[in-house]
Amino acid sequence: MNSTATEGGLAPGVLDERSLVVVRLVQIAVMCVLSLTVVFGIFFLGCNLLIKSEGMIDFLVKDRRPSKDVETVIVGAY
Incomplete structure (x- = not known):
């Protein structure tokens, strides 16, 4: 059996890199x-x-707004 293989079939370095990528994406x-x-x-x-x-x-x-009293004074002045 290969010394770099684990039970999951991946080397520990590959698994760590993938988990880091997933953590970064999250x-x-x-x-x-x-x-x-x-x-x-x-x-x-x-x-x-x-x-x-x-x-x-x-x-x-x-x-x-001016009051109506002011308007009557203005109108009365003309």
């Missing part, structure tokens, strides 16, 4: 998922804040 996949989660979280949080700020601006614009 780490890369997890990091990609986490990165995408953070990017989309920031994007949706930014969109939500933008929508809220537009609503606040609209609210302030409605409050700043």
Whole structure:
């Protein structure tokens, strides 16, 4: 029997290399998922804040409309 063969039929070095490749691929996949989660979280949080700020601006614009008394004074001046 060959001295480099094991019960599984592979040499220990080959098995270690394959397990390292699998571990690296799993780490890369997890990091990609986490990165995408953070990017989309920031994007949706930014969109939500933008929508809220537009609503606040609209609210302030409605409050700043001149009253009807000012309009009658302007119309009366002409």
